[in-house]
Each structure stands twice: as structure tokens, then as C-alpha cells.
Amino acid sequence: MFNKILIANRGEVAVRIIRACQELGIRTVAVYSDADADALHTMLADESVRIGPPPPSQSYLCGDCILEVARRLGCDALHPGYGFLSENAGFAESVLGAGLAWIGPSPAAMRTMGSKTSARATMQAAGVPIVPGYQESQDDADLLVAAGRIGFPVLVKATAGGGGKGMRIVDAPAELPAALQSARREARNAFGDARIYLEKLIRSPRHIEFQVFGDAHGNAIHLFERECSIQRRHQKIVEETPSPLLDADLRRRMGEAALAAVRAVGYVNAGTLEFLVDPADRSFYFLEMNTRLQVEHPITEQVTGVDLVKLQIQVAAGQPIPFTQAQVGQRRHAIECRIYAEDPANGFMPSVGKVLRAVEPVGPGVRVDAGVTTGDEVTVHYDPMIAKLIVLGEDRADAMRKMDWALSHYVLLGLVTNISFLRAVINHEVFRRGEAATDFVDRFFADWLPPANEPPDLVLAAAALSELLEGAAVGATPVAVGGKAQGDPYSPWQHLGGYRVGQD
Numbered sequence: 001m002f003n004k005i006l007i008a009n010r011g012e013v014a015v016r017i018i019r020a021c022q023e024l025g026i027r028t029v030a031v032y033s034d035a036d037a038d039a040l041h042t043m044l045a046d047e048s049v050r051i052g053p054p055p056p057s058q059s060y061l062c063g064d065c066i067l068e069v070a071r072r073l074g075c076d077a078l079h080p081g082y083g084f085l086s087e088n089a090g091f092a093e094s095v096l097g098a099g100l101a102w103i104g105p106s107p108a109a110m111r112t113m114g115s116k117t118s119a120r121a122t123m124q125a126a127g128v129p130i131v132p133g134y135q136e137s138q139d140d141a142d143l144l145v146a147a148g149r150i151g152f153p154v155l156v157k158a159t160a161g162g163g164g165k166g167m168r169i170v171d172a173p174a175e176l177p178a179a180l181q182s183a184r185r186e187a188r189n190a191f192g193d194a195r196i197y198l199e200k201l202i203r204s205p206r207h208i209e210f211q212v213f214g215d216a217h218g219n220a221i222h223l224f225e226r227e228c229s230i231q232r233r234h235q236k237i238v239e240e241t242p243s244p245l246l247d248a249d250l251r252r253r254m255g256e257a258a259l260a261a262v263r264a265v266g267y268v269n270a271g272t273l274e275f276l277v278d279p280a281d282r283s284f285y286f287l288e289m290n291t292r293l294q295v296e297h298p299i300t301e302q303v304t305g306v307d308l309v310k311l312q313i314q315v316a317a318g319q320p321i322p323f324t325q326a327q328v329g330q331r332r333h334a335i336e337c338r339i340y341a342e343d344p345a346n347g348f349m350p351s352v353g354k355v356l357r358a359v360e361p362v363g364p365g366v367r368v369d370a371g372v373t374t375g376d377e378v379t380v381h382y383d384p385m386i387a388k389l390i391v392l393g394e395d396r397a398d399a400m401r402k403m404d405w406a407l408s409h410y411v412l413l414g415l416v417t418n419i420s421f422l423r424a425v426i427n428h429e430v431f432r433r434g435e436a437a438t439d440f441v442d443r444f445f446a447d448w449l450p451p452a453n454e455p456p457d458l459v460l461a462a463a464a465l466s467e468l469l470e471g472a473a474v475g476a477t478p479v480a481v482g483g484k485a486q487g488d489p490y491s492p493w494q495h496l497g498g499y500r501v502g503q504d
Helices: 011-024 040-044 063-072 089-097 107-114 116-125 140-150 173-191 248-264 297-304 308-316 396-408 419-426 440-444 457-473
Strands: 004-007 027-033 047-052 077-079 154-158 168-170 196-200 206-214 220-232 235-241 269-278 283-290 333-340 357-359 366-370 385-393 411-413 479-481 484-486
Touching: 004 011, 004 063, 011 027, 011 040, 011 308, 011 366, 011 385, 027 040, 027 063, 047 063, 063 089, 077 308, 089 107, 107 116, 116 196, 116 248, 116 283, 140 173, 140 196, 154 173, 168 173, 173 196, 206 248, 206 283, 206 308, 220 248, 220 297, 220 440, 235 297, 235 419, 248 269, 248 283, 269 308, 297 308, 297 333, 297 366, 297 385, 333 396, 333 419, 385 396, 396 419
Parallel strands: 004 027, 004 077, 027 047
Antiparallel strands: 154 168, 154 196, 206 220, 206 269, 220 235, 235 333, 269 283, 333 385, 357 411, 366 385, 479 484
């Protein structure tokens, strides 16, 4: 097993990896930019090293800077988390070339599945259903002919894309030239690769993904599905498992297709096969593979009992997957909501500022994976997701009730967040019936506004501050405990003549 792991990431995923390493008895090294000097992940790691200014290109995307830290501090492995350099095959090769273990798949598998066109061809050869499309030429005239053959509407998609970048919906032939030009421009700016391809547009599909795992001993398993149909701007905001759409037969067939994909590329470590499912005839199609840990991995952990981050580390250290497909199953129902610092009533515009107070919900079956706490600053430099709220219920109805309760008890003051919006989603009749497709937010929440009786953050912040000040003023002269003055009149340290353990 490894002795020291460098975590080439930030925020909640860095915190998640650090905690898994702590449970395995592995020392951790965090890296941080100037914007994250006091961030939670830098406080929790055994060692923390500055790698540059806030822009990601000068810090979290600076592979040479990160590798220099890993060498200097004697790390023997590197975990990339997700985002940033996690799917960069060149960086993975540099890590391996430096003599460190890469906690992820091989660079070859990353390259094969990281290119949308290469992945489609590989999946087609493996017998995995793919969405009808065209990827043979970049010539506009050829693309126009192909689009007519596929049938409008079609999707223009970036070959190296993700997160909806470089994607355009084209409803008619006359719209295609402008869509090609704008998609190429956006793809070049986002990924440094202007290549595009075409896909048939499936109206109102369901987005279902399968968690997969392979090891260096030839074992391959899946850990069932996650439903990810609730999205805004092609990015997921609510996930659940099991999917309310799948029955036993469809789950079996999709799981077999996911494992065929794993075997086709000799995949090792954690990955996710994403599919679109046509709810009309329940046919499914390969969409893409994410060659890394997914944001929504906690709900799989909740229903299977498998710690995916620990398993990643163990497999990267050469250990086999310690169970078979027959030994893993789904138990109960889990839902995850992504907590964003953003304004859903204003086009989901990001919100920045200081977290004046953070109070996480606590209760049976409630889990929070957070990257910020009270006093932290949310900046313009990084993704506005600040936490993930996960609940585990006895069944789907119980999980929905629990999620609504947990959201209502989640306090984040100082920022505009999507918490009220998420409550509206969870309580919408279409979601509650298990019928929400990928166009759910556009169809039902285009003009959403927060509840009229919801107090502004400044009012809540003032109330919280007043409560803290009032508590500090109660009682006699504060007693210093642990170097901090305590004003809590109910503290056993406040009044030496009060109730104490062992006394009446």
C-alpha cells in the first residue's frame, strides 16, 4: 500500500480523498492556489504546498508544478480527483514516468475513451449500441449530407467535449453552417480541439450511467446505475439510484453492455459508462465514458456499501477487486443534490463571496460532502459547486422526504445558492412520479422564482450574528477553554459549581 499520496485537486473531492486516505493510514499532500490558501482541503491534509496564483492554468492545471511537489515531498502516488487534470492522458504519462502510481486508468484507455469519435468506434466494435451519427469528415458539405441522412434534428458535438461545451441543436439544414462554426469556436477555446461530429437528437431522453471497475488481474464489475436526468446547461444537479425507469431486464442488459465496454479497452480502476435511454421504446445508446471518479459517486457507495475511493487506491496499488459481481447488490434508495453557489432565478449565474455561516443537516442517512465551511471564500476562479447533499432512504419515497427535510435544514449564508430550487425540483410531481427526462428543468423551471416568503440572506446573516453575540454576552466572565473564550452558559466549564460528571 502507498505511504503518501498527492491530491491534485481542490474543494470537496480533495476533502473526500483525504478522508479515505486517513482511514487507510496513508499520509496526504494537498496543493493549493493563492485563492485556496485557507481552504478546507489544505487544513485537513498532512502537508499542503502552494503551487501558484488563482487561475487554474497557473495552478491546478500546471502539471509540472504538481509533479515537482510530489517528487520533493516523496509521494509514491497521485490521485487526480475529477476535473482539472483527471482525464489528461499526457499528465498521467508524466506521473507514471516520474515513478509515481497514477490512481486512475491507463493513459491508453483514457485516450481511447476520451475522444468521442474513438470511443464511439470502439463501442460499436464491442457490440455496445451507439446513437446514430457521423464522424468521418470535418468538411461542411459532407456534414450537411450526413445530417440529412441521419434526419433532423441533429446534435453537433465537440470530439473532445464535455459539460455541454461545443454542443449545438440543429433543427433544419439552413441552421447547420452557423452551428458548425460556433461549435468549433467554442470547442477550440474550451479544449484546444475544434473537431466536431454529428449525432441523432433523441427527444426527452433519460440519462442513465453505470459505475464500472476493473483491476490489473483481469476482473471487471459494475456497481449498477445512477439516474442523472435532472440537468441544467447539460450538467447534472440531481442524481439517484436505483433509477425509477429501469426494470430488472433493462438493468441487466445495460450492465452487460457496460462490462463489454470495460473489457474492450482493458480498463483498470474506476470509470463510468453513460447512456441515453429512449423512454418510448426503452432502447439505450452509449453516450460517453468518463475515465475517472464521478461527482455523483456517493450515491453508489450508499446503496452498495462499497467505498469507491478506497477501492481506487487499493486497485492502483495492485490489489484485486475484493468481491465478485454476484456479491454486490443495491440496497435501499439514495439521492444526491449538488449544492451550487449560483442563482437559478437569474440563469444559474454563479455567486461569489464569503460563507458567513454554514450549518449542515445532520441525521440518520444524511451525508454531506463539502469543500467549504464558515468563513471560506467562494471565488470566480473555480466551479461554483460547493457541496453535495446525499441521503439514503428505505425506498424512493422515503429518500425524497429525507432529501426535502435535509435541504430545509441546510444553512449557507452570505451566498446565493440553489437550495430552494432543489427543494422545488424534489417536490415537483413529474420528479416524484419518476418521469423526469433531461429537458425537465427547461420545461418546468424556465421562469422559476424563489418562494416569496423566503427571507433574504442578509436578514438571515444578521439574525445569526445577533444570536452569536447574544450567546457570547450571557453569563459571567467567559472561561478560557482550549485557548478560546467561551460564553455558553450551559457549558460544564462555564460555572465551576454547576452540574458535572460524577456529581448530583
